[in-house]
Amino acid sequence: MVTTQLAPSTADDPLAYRPVALVDLLDRVLGTGVVITGDITLAIADIDLVRISLRALVASVGALVPPEVAS
Template sequence: MRAAGGGPPALAEEPLPDRQIALIDLLDRLLSGGVVLTGDVVLSIAEIDLVRISLRALIVSISKENPSPWPAPAPLRGSHDR
């Protein structure tokens, strides 16, 4: 099936590429743009909800273009520094 006007076929009909992506490459792509993780945990007994926990996390890489919002920690002093 071609798109209207005789252009290339619709994207939905194109097969997915049969290639593998290394985990480190996938993590690099995700962290460069940021990842939002969400989830809900519900503890219940006899179908009565006792505890509900909503989890949300934003994971991004820190770089010069995207600096950390927290100040850098002070260096740790060991016992030999005294």
């Protein structure tokens, strides 16, 4: 029986495991923005009664507003 490990082969692999501090992750999310989506369906006896579609944009104002041109 042959077993293989799922480990990145090189350090520049985009799927490689790299420890990230929570502050760095939050800085990246606020700097570039992220969209969170979800759907909720309330049903009784396989009859859909209510469907809610949610979308949220999380970003800093600086990432959304282009910088002003100095005149």
